[in-house]
Amino acid sequence: MDDIRFAVLGTGGIGRRTLEVSQHKDGLTAVAACDRNGVAIDHDGLDVDELLEATEGNIASGPQGGGPDDVATDGGAAAARADGVKQHGEQAGIVASSQGEPTETPIDDIIAESDGIDAVLLALPNLEHDFIPRVAERFAEADYEGVMIDVLKRSRVIGMLDDREAKLTESGITFVCGAGATPGFLTGAAALAAQSFVEVEEVEIWWGVGLKSGYEDNRGTVREDIAHLDGYDIETAREMSEAEIEELIDEHDGVLEFHDMEHADDVLLERAGICDAEDVHVGGVLDVRSDEKPTTTTVSVTGTTFDGETGTNTFQLDDATSMEANVNGPALGYLKAGVRNNRAGHYGVFGPADLMPGF
Amino acid sequence: MDDIRFAVLGTGGIGRRTLEVSQHKDGLTAVAACDRNGVAIDHDGLDVDELLEATEGNIASGPQGGGPDDVATDGGAAAARADGVKQHGEQAGIVASSQGEPTETPIDDIIAESDGIDAVLLALPNLEHDFIPRVAERFAEADYEGVMIDVLKRSRVIGMLDDREAKLTESGITFVCGAGATPGFLTGAAALAAQSFVEVEEVEIWWGVGLKSGYEDNRGTVREDIAHLDGYDIETAREMSEAEIEELIDEHDGVLEFHDMEHADDVLLERAGICDAEDVHVGGVLDVRSDEKPTTTTVSVTGTTFDGETGTNTFQLDDATSMEANVNGPALGYLKAGVRNNRAGHYGVFGPADLMPGF
Numbered sequence A, B: 001m002d003d004i005r006f007a008v009l010g011t012g013g014i015g016r017r018t019l020e021v022s023q024h025k026d027g028l029t030a031v032a033a034c035d036r037n038g039v040a041i042d043h044d045g046l047d048v049d050e051l052l053e054a055t056e057g058n059i060a061s062g063p064q065g066g067g068p069d070d071v072a073t074d075g076g077a078a079a080a081r082a083d084g085v086k087q088h089g090e091q092a093g094i095v096a097s098s099q100g101e102p103t104e105t106p107i108d109d110i111i112a113e114s115d116g117i118d119a120v121l122l123a124l125p126n127l128e129h130d131f132i133p134r135v136a137e138r139f140a141e142a143d144y145e146g147v148m149i150d151v152l153k154r155s156r157v158i159g160m161l162d163d164r165e166a167k168l169t170e171s172g173i174t175f176v177c178g179a180g181a182t183p184g185f186l187t188g189a190a191a192l193a194a195q196s197f198v199e200v201e202e203v204e205i206w207w208g209v210g211l212k213s214g215y216e217d218n219r220g221t222v223r224e225d226i227a228h229l230d231g232y233d234i235e236t237a238r239e240m241s242e243a244e245i246e247e248l249i250d251e252h253d254g255v256l257e258f259h260d261m262e263h264a265d266d267v268l269l270e271r272a273g274i275c276d277a278e279d280v281h282v283g284g285v286l287d288v289r290s291d292e293k294p295t296t297t298t299v300s301v302t303g304t305t306f307d308g309e310t311g312t313n314t315f316q317l318d319d320a321t322s323m324e325a326n327v328n329g330p331a332l333g334y335l336k337a338g339v340r341n342n343r344a345g346h347y348g349v350f351g352p353a354d355l356m357p358g359f
Helices: A013-022 A048-054 A056-060 A106-112 A131-141 A155-163 A165-171 A185-196 A216-226 A234-239 A242-251 A265-271 A323-342 B013-022 B048-054 B056-060 B106-112 B131-141 B155-163 B165-171 B185-196 B216-226 B234-239 B242-251 B265-271 B323-342
Strands: A004-009 A028-035 A038-041 A100-102 A119-122 A146-150 A173-176 A199-210 A255-258 A280-287 A298-304 A310-316 A348-350 B004-009 B028-035 B038-041 B100-102 B119-122 B146-150 B173-176 B199-210 B255-258 B280-287 B298-304 B310-316 B348-350
Touching: A004 A013, A004 A106, A004 A323, A013 A028, A013 A048, A013 A216, A013 A323, A028 A048, A028 A106, A028 A323, A038 A106, A048 A056, A106 A131, A119 A131, A119 A323, A131 A146, A131 A155, A131 A165, A131 A173, A146 A323, A155 A165, A155 A265, A165 A173, A173 A323, A185 A199, A185 A265, A185 A298, A185 A310, A185 A323, A185 B185, A185 B310, A185 B323, A199 A265, A216 A234, A216 A242, A216 A255, A216 A323, A265 A280, A310 B185, A323 B185, B004 B013, B004 B106, B004 B323, B013 B028, B013 B048, B013 B216, B013 B323, B028 B048, B028 B106, B028 B323, B038 B106, B048 B056, B106 B131, B119 B131, B119 B323, B131 B146, B131 B155, B131 B165, B131 B173, B146 B323, B155 B165, B155 B265, B165 B173, B173 B323, B185 B199, B185 B265, B185 B298, B185 B310, B185 B323, B199 B265, B216 B234, B216 B242, B216 B255, B216 B323, B265 B280
Parallel strands: A004 A028, A004 A119, A119 A146, A146 A173, A173 B348, A199 A280, A348 B173, B004 B028, B004 B119, B119 B146, B146 B173, B199 B280
Antiparallel strands: A028 A038, A038 A100, A199 A298, A255 A280, A298 A310, A310 B310, B028 B038, B038 B100, B199 B298, B255 B280, B298 B310
């Protein structure tokens, strides 16, 4: 586990933050990254600082422009130039430094070099549901052997991945799905909190996010969240202009509250045998005008013990921990756990913490 | 994962409760159990209710008698009789029902039948430090392939198991150590709570246990805890008579408070790379005269995020959840996770909860 070489697909908020967090972690080396317009591969390790600087323009790019959500579908002109200056501000890509190249086939380029890559993080907002499953399939068709991990949110995507399980298995892929904050971190917390019980009655996941200074960096996430509001869905949210989003946010004074969101925590807990999907409730409050969390992120698991008592175990994140910390830390933790599984041969002494997401 | 056949070594409080909890869990079949005087093996599944009834006398047996702690060392006369009546109250063992047999070699008897056993739970208080490592070694010497899991507490035992890792690996054993409540459940919670951070400064584990109605069933645990009080150690605690223990408890009005206990959470978190062992503090309050918990069991993990914030994530168990629920549920959860690892071939789609202890 001392040397995990990983790739990141997408250089939006999540991809960039994952690269940044990985620099604080032992044993993780970023060797490849791509977005719609560029790809950077260096099996000895990318210069992450340089890459972060070069992709900074991605933050401000609109959804019609070079967002990471369409990395695979765009065949447009490369935005990258060797001098590090973006050609088209609205089509930000990995700006070619000494390590980056413009490309029209970013994912194929990564696949072509995937022999030396232990894990691939799909940092793609996935507004099209089948996008991540389709990317997984392309890796499988190329006989990729390794870990693939995503931070998707929608429940329905899990089934699409399950449908492809035979193909992924045949290729030698360990696919870890829904491994961000929720689902991901908080799903794991619910699974653990359930251990006191023989019957789980309800799982309530309630999150708070303050996103003032991180707003520009997380427009894709905000857009995805809007799709959960009454009167909106994925299609309408995807088609909103930036101005329409601003207007909606104004109407709510910057604070959006969500209930019964379609977050995959439900199916992930059900498929692990912990409870019925319908007993899982996900909601939260997003404040885009303050960095303070409007509410404390809490997982509450209510169940019955073998000796007949009913109780609620809770897991709470400190308000000082940012959404970015709680998405990208766990994503890398689950990535490590995925690699541990993928490398097989699990003999020897294992402590409980070894069977959890690696740190 | 639909069919895990497991054995329990020891029929004291923990062994008996594990058997009981397993009846509420899908896919777990108890096929063998032993204590110092008896062994019961049925590869089609033991009659757990009958076994629990037959071993009820074990609860009251003193430490000089047939406690599960010396299951391996005693070669005394069998206490089991076919009519289900204990021969020697103080040497309680598995009373032979239709499924049980008296034996002088309980562990060897289990080993002889271990081909059909996926996992072995060592439900032994382990007042002698090297007892569990020595039992593991005996299974390895017999080329056992499968999971072994214990609920040991002391930090120093982990190193003894690590010393034997090559031997265990060669045999094909996945050994899961320290998989009860603390270490175990709460170690896992700490490992998970750490995921927000890139640097963990402190882990504080603080437990509360109310043990009035469970006291008789947990004398071994109380004795182990006493060894953590000022002026006591493992040897003195082991040699105390029941009367001396009662006296000590009287002096404290039934409430014992512990600080800086030698619990293996510290080394288990350090070996997983989460923090230094010295930054882990375990303590708690035991009330043997009330079933109410004297304090709420809480895991607090303080760390720094990649974006420079310091915070404390917390995991709390409902006061209504008993120690037994919080030891035996997680022990079986980790057992399932151990089997998942042991069976290898980890390809396919995994959700986060699949990488956690199974439910």
